[in-house]
Amino acid sequence: MALEHAILVSLSERAASGLDLTRRFDKSIGYFWTASHQQIYRTLSRMEKDGWVRSEVVAQQGRPDKKVYDVTAAGREELGRWLAAPTPAQPLRSxxxxxxxxxxxxxxxxxxxxxxxxxxxxxxxxxxxxxxxxxxxxxxxxxxxxxxxxxxxxxxxxxxxxxxxxxxxxxxxxxxxxxxxxxx
Amino acid sequence: MALEHAILVSLSERAASGLDLTRRFDKSIGYFWTASHQQIYRTLSRMEKDGWVRSEVVAQQGRPDKKVYDVTAAGREELGRWLAAPTPAQPLRSxxxxxxxxxxxxxxxxxxxxxxxxxxxxxxxxxxxxxxxxxxxxxxxxxxxxxxxxxxxxxxxxxxxxxxxxxxxxxxxxxxxxxxxxxx
DNA sequence: CTCCGCATGTAAGCTGTTACATGATTCA
DNA sequence: TGAATCATGTAACAGCTTACATGCGGAG
Known part of the structure; x- marks a missing residue:
């Protein structure tokens, strides 16, 4: 249940499209939380439905349009709530x-x-x-x-x-x- | 795809029932690979169907019968194959x-x-x-x-x-x- | 004209979690 | 009688992985 929150963190740092996020999850934030593009698109849809993010279609020159996502007030609130909640012990799996x-x-x-x-x-x-x-x-x-x-x-x-x-x-x-x- | 193999390891050390295994996965081997009893029973069924383990019903005094599982030759072969196979990098998730x-x-x-x-x-x-x-x-x-x-x-x-x-x-x-x- | 990168998705299958279910015996 | 332990499961759902799908534009 933490991919949503990792996305909220990344979008708080800077608004991004699904592909932008996919690339971030391949490095930087991906060094400690990984996700595939399929997961990201699916989760973004759910988060938009839940009102945690909103999207805007941005036209580009020489490239397909992209949907740029942004955190809403409800998303910021959820992020704050999650940050303060206790983190369950994550057992080692090696x-x-x-x-x-x-x-x-x-x-x-x-x-x-x-x-x-x-x-x-x-x-x-x-x-x-x-x-x-x-x-x-x-x-x-x-x-x-x-x-x-x-x-x-x-x-x-x-x-x-x-x-x-x-x-x-x-x-x-x-x-x-x-x-x-x-x-x- | 490694719970099967963790079970093969544990059963190689000593034959066990589903509940015995559940207890082992709560300590010892559970310190680096966790599994719930539901997972264990489901996986044991599949492994028996695949011929990696065989079971024997053991009557007990003052307790319900239990099914004790044991590794077969095919199971030992699979364990050896898995041991030699490269282990994919397991990205950190924290x-x-x-x-x-x-x-x-x-x-x-x-x-x-x-x-x-x-x-x-x-x-x-x-x-x-x-x-x-x-x-x-x-x-x-x-x-x-x-x-x-x-x-x-x-x-x-x-x-x-x-x-x-x-x-x-x-x-x-x-x-x-x-x-x-x-x-x- | 083919391949590559951009961009967004769907579908199937497996793994893992949560909740529920059953029936027996022992102990207070 | 009621709770706890032993023992084995089922069912529903959530999460993740793998494979497939589509369409556009630019480079060679």
């Missing part, structure tokens, strides 16, 4: 952890390869986030308000990737040690 | 991060209260995981095989909770500093 736990029921070497692949993925993501951090927030000390919010969420992404890298490294090291011990 | 980014569109003080509540939740979870770690793996150095797998997944849980605590602390500190600066 396919990788299930696989790691199950490694002894299959080919362990292939599971270790999966771990190495994930480690590379997370290193790439960390580099991406750190690049954004250095480009957009070179001096974080003076930040406040909306910019501070953006910065701190990005910091969450950086720390999250660092967590994966550290844990996967511990995992691979431990299994390497256990393996060499077997060999002796 | 309602809390959406709220943090949106704090300026609502009552910031209430968002800070949410952050404090989450911090307390994650401290409790960390204490739980560290308790299990000390109780079940007091000397992790000699571990190998299945036990090492269990230990390392638990370490993932510990590190994950540590991540949340560190980040939420950074978040609260940064906003406290920004706030006191406004006051001056």
């Amino acid at each position: 396919e990788l952890m299930v696989k790691f736990r199950a490694a002894s029921y299959g080919d362990r070497e292939q599971v270790l390869d999966l771990a190495r692949a994930k480690l590379a993925e997370h290193r790439d993501l960390l580099a991406l986030y750190e690049g954004i951090e250095q480009r957009d927030f070179p001096k974080p000390d003076g930040l406040a308000g909306r910019e501070l919010d953006m910065y701190l969420v990005l910091r969450g992404g950086v720390r999250m990737e660092q967590f994966w890298i550290d844990w996967l490294t511990e995992y691979l090291d431990a299994h390497t040690r256990a393996h060499t011990k077997d060999e002796r | 309602e809390l991060m959406v709220k943090f980014r949106a704090a300026s569109y609502g009552d910031r003080e209430q968002v800070l209260d949410l952050a404090r509540a989450k911090l307390a939740e994650h401290r409790d979870l960390l204490a739980l995981y560290e308790g299990i770690e000390q109780r079940d793996f007091p000397k992790p150095d000699g571990l190998a095989g299945r036990e090492l797998d269990m230990y390392l997944v638990l370490r993932g849980g510990v590190r994950m909770e540590q991540f949340w605590i560190d980040w939420l602390t950074e978040y609260l500190d940064a906003h406290t500093r920004a706030h006191t600066k406004d006051e001056r």
